[in-house]
Amino acid sequence: MKLLIVDDSLIMRRAIERCVSTHRFEEIRVAINGRQAVEEFARFRPDLVTMDITMPEMDGLTAVELILKTNPRAIILVVSALADKATAVEAIKRGASGFLLKPITIESIQEALEDAIAP
């Protein structure tokens, strides 16, 4: 399986990568904003995407929408610090498969990834 990690924070990209290192992902790539995520998704065709929301150039919710326009079956887990319910609802409305609130733990990210890829 292939994973694309999208976050403008270096420390978060590394933390998520470490959290999933024992998982079944054979290849992991990263993007640092929504625009890069859309481009990288088209090239890489990942099985799963973790997507931050607050990023420069293009926010994560816009990227979710654009990715799903070209690939409606994309599985995208939004991982964000934005804790209001309206944002989580908006993410799901735009097609995200799940919403995980930061700060994350190894357990919370692993559980959310399992839920997102469960058939």
Added chain:
Amino acid sequence: MEENILKIFALSVTRYFDTVAEGGATLAPPYLGADGEALGLGFSAVIGITGAYRGNIYYTAPRRKLHALLPHLGETAADDRLCASLVGEIANTISGNAREHLGRGFMISTPFILEGSDIAVRTTKDIPCYILPITWQGHPSRVLVSLQKSPDTP
């Protein structure tokens, strides 16, 4: 600024350290910063606030504290690039988490990172700056809250 807002940020900071660093953060009572006071502790991140509120949220910490915190995120190395990213992520997380209480109209920017201890905060009559001192494992850090309700916010 309402006292309630400072409580919201105190909760956000506590939640961060409880989740990431198994707790242990203690908060001292907040105080009002003086205009021009040097408040930076080495690495600082600023989040711009727009929407229902305007102003800035800062998180600032010394290198030693960040080095002590990095292993809790799984980092074995400790360099300035990671310290800068960590203060940015903490500022982003505590500001974003505050939306649980302040709502979606509390709009946050991406973090802007500053290095150095001579970072001064310019306060104005309109937007005072409150300082929330935090101690974790003997290391100091601060959240600076400089916010005002936007004129068109009820």
